[in-house]
Amino acid sequence: MSVFMGEPGTKAPLSLEELEASTNLRTGRKHVLSILVENKSGVLTRIAGLFARRGFNIDTLTVGPTEDMQVSRVTLTVDGALHPIDQVTKQLHKLVNVLKIRDLEPGDTVARELALFKVNADGAQRGELMQIAEIFRGKVVDVTKRAVIIEVTGTTEKIEAFETMVRPFGLIEMMRTGEIAISRGRSET
Amino acid sequence: MRAVDALMECLKAEGVDVVFGLPGGANLPTYDAFVSGGIRHILVRHEAGGGHAAEGYAKATGKVGVAFATSGPGATNLVTPITDAMMDSVPCVFITGQVRTELLGTDGFQEADTIGITMPIVKHSFMIQHPNEIPRAIHEAFHIARSGRPGPVLVDIPQDLSRAEIDYEPVTDLRLPGYQPKIDGNQKQIRQAAKALASAQRPVIYAGGGVVNANAAAELTEFATSDRFPVTCTLMGLGAFPATVEGAGGREGGREPNPQWLGMLGMHGTRPANYAMDEADLICAVGARFDDRITGKLSEFAPRAKFIHIDVDPAEISKNVPAHIPIVGDAKNVLAKLVIEYRAIGADPARLDAWWSRIDGWKAKYPLLYDDSADSEIKPQYMIQALYEATGGEAIITSDVGQHQMWTAQYYDFPAPRRWINSGGLGTMGFGLPAAMGAAVGEPERVVCCVAGDGSVQMNAQELATCAQNNIPIKVFIMNNGYLGMVRQWQELFWDGKYSHVDMGEFPDFVKLAEAYGVTGMRFTDKTTLVEDMKRAIATDGPVLVDVRVTREENTYPMIPAGSAARDMVGPQVHDQERVG
Numbered sequence: 001m002s003v004f005m006g007e008p009g010t011k012a013p014l015s016l017e018e019l020e021a022s023t024n025l026r027t028g029r030k031h032v033l034s035i036l037v038e039n040k041s042g043v044l045t046r047i048a049g050l051f052a053r054r055g056f057n058i059d060t061l062t063v064g065p066t067e068d069m070q071v072s073r074v075t076l077t078v079d080g081a082l083h084p085i086d087q088v089t090k091q092l093h094k095l096v097n098v099l100k101i102r103d104l105e106p107g108d109t110v111a112r113e114l115a116l117f118k119v120n121a122d123g124a125q126r127g128e129l130m131q132i133a134e135i136f137r138g139k140v141v142d143v144t145k146r147a148v149i150i151e152v153t154g155t156t157e158k159i160e161a162f163e164t165m166v167r168p169f170g171l172i173e174m175m176r177t178g179e180i181a182i183s184r185g186r187s188e189t
Numbered sequence: 190m191r192a193v194d195a196l197m198e199c200l201k202a203e204g205v206d207v208v209f210g211l212p213g214g215a216n217l218p219t220y221d222a223f224v225s226g227g228i229r230h231i232l233v234r235h236e237a238g239g240g241h242a243a244e245g246y247a248k249a250t251g252k253v254g255v256a257f258a259t260s261g262p263g264a265t266n267l268v269t270p271i272t273d274a275m276m277d278s279v280p281c282v283f284i285t286g287q288v289r290t291e292l293l294g295t296d297g298f299q300e301a302d303t304i305g306i307t308m309p310i311v312k313h314s315f316m317i318q319h320p321n322e323i324p325r326a327i328h329e330a331f332h333i334a335r336s337g338r339p340g341p342v343l344v345d346i347p348q349d350l351s352r353a354e355i356d357y358e359p360v361t362d363l364r365l366p367g368y369q370p371k372i373d374g375n376q377k378q379i380r381q382a383a384k385a386l387a388s389a390q391r392p393v394i395y396a397g398g399g400v401v402n403a404n405a406a407a408e409l410t411e412f413a414t415s416d417r418f419p420v421t422c423t424l425m426g427l428g429a430f431p432a433t434v435e436g437a438g439g440r441e442g443g444r445e446p447n448p449q450w451l452g453m454l455g456m457h458g459t460r461p462a463n464y465a466m467d468e469a470d471l472i473c474a475v476g477a478r479f480d481d482r483i484t485g486k487l488s489e490f491a492p493r494a495k496f497i498h499i500d501v502d503p504a505e506i507s508k509n510v511p512a513h514i515p516i517v518g519d520a521k522n523v524l525a526k527l528v529i530e531y532r533a534i535g536a537d538p539a540r541l542d543a544w545w546s547r548i549d550g551w552k553a554k555y556p557l558l559y560d561d562s563a564d565s566e567i568k569p570q571y572m573i574q575a576l577y578e579a580t581g582g583e584a585i586i587t588s589d590v591g592q593h594q595m596w597t598a599q600y601y602d603f604p605a606p607r608r609w610i611n612s613g614g615l616g617t618m619g620f621g622l623p624a625a626m627g628a629a630v631g632e633p634e635r636v637v638c639c640v641a642g643d644g645s646v647q648m649n650a651q652e653l654a655t656c657a658q659n660n661i662p663i664k665v666f667i668m669n670n671g672y673l674g675m676v677r678q679w680q681e682l683f684w685d686g687k688y689s690h691v692d693m694g695e696f697p698d699f700v701k702l703a704e705a706y707g708v709t710g711m712r713f714t715d716k717t718t719l720v721e722d723m724k725r726a727i728a729t730d731g732p733v734l735v736d737v738r739v740t741r742e743e744n745t746y747p748m749i750p751a752g753s754a755a756r757d758m759v760g761p762q763v764h765d766q767e768r769v770g
Contacts, residue, residue: 011684038367041316046308053309090504096313096333099367 030059031085032111032181034189035074035092036066036100043097047074050095056088060113060156060178071099075180102189104181111181114151115159116141120170121148129169136162147172155179192320192350193218195357196284197226199327202359205255207231207246207630209239213259214299216286218352231630231659234651236263238623240270241649244279245627248610249585249637251404253334254281254627260288261299264345265306269617271341272310276614277425278402280339282330287317289349303345312340313368320353328360337370338502339402372501374518374526382473382497382514383530386416389471391493391544394418395454395483398425398613399476399500400520406430406606408524409475413449415528417541419548421451421462423477424598425613432602433582444582444604451548452557455483456749457595460555463755465548466491473497476520479509480614489754499523555747557599559761562740565715569593569668569739572719573600576638576666579723584636585628587611589621589645592674595745597640619648625663626652636664636727643669644693650702656732657707664727665734667699670741678744683751703734712736 037043044063051058059077066073078088089101104111117138121129126148133140133150136158142149152162156179163174183189196219200208207229212220223230233239236258243254258267264285274281287293288300304316313333315326323346330342386392400409400422406429413420413430420430432452436445452459454466466472472494477483484490490510498505498512499520506515516523559570573596576586586601587610588594594611603609610628612620625639646667656663677691703710709729713722713736726733746760 041318042304042308045305049308087504087508094312094502094504096365096368 029080030077031080032075032077032104032106032109032179033089033092034102034104034181035076035098037072037074038097038099039065039070039072040097043072043095044074046095046097047076047092050091051078051088054088054091060176062113062178062180064180073180075178077179102183104183104189108184109181110184111155111179112153113156113159113177113179114153115162115174115176117150117152117162117166117171118147118173119150119166120146120172122146125169129166132162132165136165138162190355190357191218191222192323192346192353192355193222194226195324195355196327196346196351197222197228198357198359199324200226200228200255203328203331204252208255208257209233209242209246209627210257211236211239211259211263212257213261213263213286215260215263215288215348216257216346216351218348219257219284219286219346230257231655233623233655235649236266237269237619238626238649238652238655240267240281240283241273241617241620241623242627242630242652243281243283244270244274244277244620245587245610245624246631247274247279247281247627248624249607249628250631251607252280252631253331254279255284256281257284259286259299260303260348261301263299264303265301268306268310269615271307271343273612273615273617273620274341275310275312277612278339278398279341280334280402281341282327282334283341283343285343285345286351287345287347290347291349293347303343307343310341311343312338314343314345317344317346317350320350320355323350323355324357324360325364329363329365332363332365333368337368337372338399338500370501371503371517372519372522374499374516374523376526378514378516379523379526380530382499382516383527383534385471385495385497385514386418386473386531387534387536390540391465391468391470392418392541393451393465393469393472393494394420394430395423395466395472395474395477396420396426396429397423397475397477400426400429401476401606403476403501403520404606405476405519405521405524408521408528412524412528412531415531416536416538417449417545418473419451419465419544420449421454421458421465423455423480423483423613424453424611426477427453427598427609428603428606431604433604444602446602451552453598454755455480456485456751457599457745457747458749459557459599460747460758461548461551463749463758464551466494467755468547469494471495471497473499474512475499475524476501478505481509484509485749486752486754491755559743559746562716565717567714567716567719567737567739569670569743570596570600571716572666572668572737572739573597573640575719575723576640577601578720579727580636580638584608584638584727585610585625585632587621587625587628587637587639589640589642589648590616590618590675591642591645592670592678592743592745593640593642593645593668595675596668618642618645620645622646622663622665623649623652625665626656626661629661629663637662638727639663639665641665641667642674643667643671643699644673646699647697650706653703653706653708653732653734660731662730663732664729665732666723666726667734667736668739669699669736670739670743671695672741674743675745677742681742681744699734699736706734709733710736712738714738
């Protein structure tokens with residue numbers, strides 16, 4: 001990378017390759033951040049805005065109520081190689097409405113997401129599709145003459161594996177919730 | 190009582206003695222409350238002027254500055270001062286009017302999504318949704334603005350809610366479960382820092398605006414003088430360590446250079462400061478954030494050093510430069526503890542002899558200097574030295590942004606904190622004049638001067654009317670070279686000397702402009718009488734605007750070219766022949 005990159009003081013033209021080099025670094029371990037926030041208007045905007053302006057990229061995001069009415073939980077996943085996770089959590093902590101942040105260790109965490117798959121299923125294929133769904137503990141929640149909708153719950157890896165299996169049948173549509181995660185054992189997430 | 194009357198009570202309870210602002214449709218109820226609210230309000234001519242005045246007030250006094258604006262354009266005009274306050278950690282509360290709740294989201298007249306627009310630039314903000322929320326929001330806003338790492342907080346109040354009747358009861362508790370700044374500093378880390386300092390052979394203290402914000406200048410000085418630690422400050426930290434000390438020296442007021450002071454560091458810092466950072470084995474950063482204007486080329490910044498980093502904002506620690514000993518806490522608390530720990534070790538000051546002889550060598554070889562004129566022409570650097578002489582170094586000095594700002598930072602030897610008020614992080618042209626206005630309102634006993642650029646001053650010159658109307662006696666010295674000088678310098682040095690839209694010409698006639706505003710106007714062109722002329726301007730009652738004509742094309746040196754390392758500083762020419770050995 002040029003030492004002058006981004007400096008107004010140099011007239012050296014900047015090549016596109018140079019400019020794009022810094023954006024091709026996504027390789028790191030996935031981090032699941034579990035964030036407790038005060039249930040106040042604009043909290044999600046503050047979090048999303050913080051990620052956007054600091055250049056952190058959110059991979060998945062879920063928001064929902066907790067056992068406490070005043071408190072919501074945001075679960076989001078980020079690429080740890082691209083962004084120093086330490087800096088991400090420190091910046092999040094500066095938001096006044098953020099109560100607690102945990103960077104969940106994959107080994108100590110139960111993580112799930114829910115996905116709905118709408119798949120082509122003309123007569124002959126339907127049986128095979130049902131078998132695959134069963135292997136993945138999926139549920140058929142809607143059947144029509146030409147398509148079925150299958151609900152699958154599990155880790156991101158399981159859902160991605162299921163997607164690979166059903167894609168050849170003709171995947172019409174897929175929807176995923178993004179992961180929620182809870183720590184194992186007695187202690188609170 | 191009406192919510193707006195409760196608002197006045199809350200402001201008084203927070204110790205607010207002045208508000209800068211401008212009324213409009215959406216805050217008519219609020220302005221009605223000012224009539225008998227018992228709080229001084231200064232009517233500004235543009236909301237940006239009000240916002241910067243609040244910043245100037247806050248920086249001069251250490252108290253929270255307050256500015257009001259109406260909805261829509263009033264609020265959007267505050268965007269620059271809010272960002273400025275965020276970048277420089279200035280405690281300010283901004284209270285904006287909003288359209289009636291029934292109009293929210295309908296693109297109503299003068300509606301803007303103030304909360305949305307300002308979300309990235311505030312420390313926190315409150316959108317009032319029920320009139321009962323107002324008192325608590327105001328108190329929480331002040332608490333957040335002034336505690337931890339200070340910053341701007343915005344409260345947006347829809348017009349109908351502000352005139353609602355509420356049962357007002359003073360708020361005695363705050364409910365901010367997610368906001369608990371750590372201010373004490375970990376004792377173990379502090380002890381480790383003391384040990385590292387005691388064994389360092391080439392230590393440097395690098396102090397920033399956080400020391401000023403924490404009112405920790407006395408603690409910094411005690412720490413630095415508990416041994417013979419060399420001290421450098423950032424642009425924002427100037428005054429946190431006295432550049433001059435009592436002595437027999439030849440300067441006005443009988444002061445002489447502080448032997449432990451290296452000068453400012455960074456892009457236009459001194460060579461001794463930058464070279465010391467380059468060769469240091471231990472750098473103790475206090476309330477500073479390793480900005481790119483300090484580090485230059487990051488990979489070659491202070492290559493031999495380990496870092497102690499003291500900051501109240503944990504997100505600053507290891508953001509740009511990894512800290513070996515991080516200490517999260519308020520500079521005042523941490524430095525007081527650090528001195529005790531350091532003294533307990535009883536380090537041998539003689540171990541720093543070799544380091545000091547190296548530093549003193551640089552100081553002797555590379556003082557700040559410029560080619561002075563042989564005739565009556567005023568060199569810009571001389572203008573700042575003359576201002577120091579005319580004020581005895583005792584004034585509060587504000588500045589705009591550009592060459593004049595750097596020269597003021599270099600040549601006005603600030604002896605104390607809260608005397609130097611400028612826009613460092615955001616670099617806001619037009620900051621200086623309204624900031625001086627706010628500082629003068631906050632510190633009426635002290636001389637307040639603004640060193641302005643002829644380009645910058647025009648960005649908020651309308652506040653001269655505010656100064657005239659309220660007899661706010663600021664003395665504005667325009668360093669007039671007819672250019673956007675810093676941009677011209679970069680075009681000269683790095684863009685083949687092709688000047689593109691930097692020539693401002695001789696417009697306006699600043700003396701006439703001053704007179705039109707009801708302000709005393711003067712023009713100085715002669716170096717030989719400049720100090721006396723400046724004294725005369727300062728002694729003049731009321732606000733004064735002075736057009737000081739300086740050398741048109743003069744460059745700010747020394748300088749670390751963008752993307753270079755500190756040891757590769759350039760200029761002025763007399764120094765370029767020699768390289769650091």
